[in-house]
Amino acid sequence: MTQTKDQPLEPGTPQRTRTYTWQDPLIGAGAVPGLSGLEYLRGMARGEFPPPPIGQTLGFTIGSEDDVQEGKVTFRMRPEEFHYNPIGSVHGGVYATLLDSALGCAIQTMLPAGVAYTTLDLAVKYLRPLRLGMGEVCAVAEVVSVSRQVATANAQIIDDAGKVYATATTTCLVMRPAQAPRSTQEKYP
């Protein structure tokens, strides 16, 4: 039967609770302008800068410095119950967030200090369901091209055996100092 606001859950229905902590994301963001993308992300992998709160929220990380190479970044995540949609598998937005993160960071590794970027486009193909109990999966992203204003990259979510659960492509806008807006309040020309 469909659950509605007027039909509360049966008494005794198990409730789950999750608590997690995160750090001020502006600490790392403040260091960004002086470091190349590779230096910043390797520093984050070494624990010198806080990981992004979205990683704590969904439970994904860059596992180690080896996961950050020039043009290639790997994020790791274990599918959990709190990732679920109402149809019994990991919500598609979780895949997309993991892939967007790995793709953006792969592009960031190719950018020198003072160059900013942001996602313009993300296309995801959902090939297999991610489920509880399957163990850790990786989002592996590799850069295809970086030009003056545009960068593109491809990624896959794979398990330990190399089985592919999703693929994705992205286009990012690259903002070099002469073109970059001075603040997030200022419109890009």
Ligand SMILES: CC(C)(COP(=O)(O)OP(=O)(O)OC[C@H]1O[C@@H](n2cnc3c(N)ncnc32)[C@H](O)[C@@H]1OP(=O)(O)O)[C@@H](O)C(=O)NCCC(=O)NCCSC(=O)Cc1ccccc1
């Ligand atoms: C099912 C299909 C779409 C097409 O597959 P086909 O072309 O028919 O190909 P084939 O039969 O060769 O199977 C290939 C693989 O597919 C899987 N599988 C197949 N049949 C079943 C089945 N009956 N039951 C379970 N799994 C089945 C199976 O793992 C198999 O792998 P294998 O080769 O055995 O290792 C598949 O690509 C897929 O599951 N993609 C992921 C979609 C996804 O997770 N999207 C995100 C969540 S949606 C969301 O969150 C939106 C939302 C939000 C809020 C509220 C509500 C919704």
